[in-house]
Amino acid sequence: MGEVGYTRLTIEAIASRAGVGKQTIYRWWPSKAAVLLDAFLDTPTGEAESLPDTGDLAADLKSVLRATVDEFTDPGFEAPYRAIAVAAADDAELARQFAERLQEPGLAVYARRLRAEQEAGRIDPDVDVRLAVELLLGPVQQRWLNRSGPLTHEFTDQLVDLTLRALEPRRPG
């Protein structure tokens, strides 16, 4: 994949590099995208079990999202991840695996942190934190997948600030 890119990557080449026959690959994976999905899941991606916690939620979210867009603008990471995302967008079963195995665990890391902040009274109790995570990450994915805007640190910083405005506890009356 790193050598020839996704479009020219073939199951034959994967099989050959693995020293097995093509049928062996097909026995376990229905497509090259499915092979890549499993390869991704075996590769440390820098995704941690929890967000960094300096006690400053805005700063923590900004630092994680800056690292995320750095990754998404790095061609070595970008190409296979885009290949999986495109294949998943086109294929409902792969989408289910992509969501369940790659996306949801990522979203859950944010949701846990937001829930802890909510329990500490720093996020309004009425806010659905799962939806708040989508507010934060949806625009990043949209700019990335559609190439519809620059994936800069300035963008993610502003996104964090705007999203956090929605989460502030309401002051009485």
Add this chain to the structure above:
Amino acid sequence: MGEVGYTRLTIEAIASRAGVGKQTIYRWWPSKAAVLLDAFLDTPTGEAESLPDTGDLAADLKSVLRATVDEFTDPGFEAPYRAIAVAAADDAELARQFAERLQEPGLAVYARRLRAEQEAGRIDPDVDVRLAVELLLGPVQQRWLNRSGPLTHEFTDQLVDLTLRALEPRRPG
């Protein structure tokens, strides 16, 4: 496209139905996705020049987003639009056209309305309304393209409410 679906749609079939040779199609469009993009742009999609304006921003956004998810869960609309979105995600030049000709005009409709609300003092002057539109639409696209969550009216209603919290004018002190 409506008869055979995107995957089985061929340039040959498009040419044949149009009563021209395949080379005539290729002279104008580099791919079947590019043909669909132009076909989409010639089809009224219910996208208006401006949002409905009842004077109640939340109600107006909810009604438009409910209609949007109804469209995105309608197979007749969904299949070609997904085909274009997938092709655009995989192809930088098509992505540019997709963003410029389909997505940006849609986003601009929301941005104009939010800007008018901001001028009327109902949205905080510090808010970047263009970013606010991404906050509102990014999660919808993410759920749709990744099939990562249900595209229900309940979801879009909650999304509008949460996004609007971020836009509220700050009360002094």
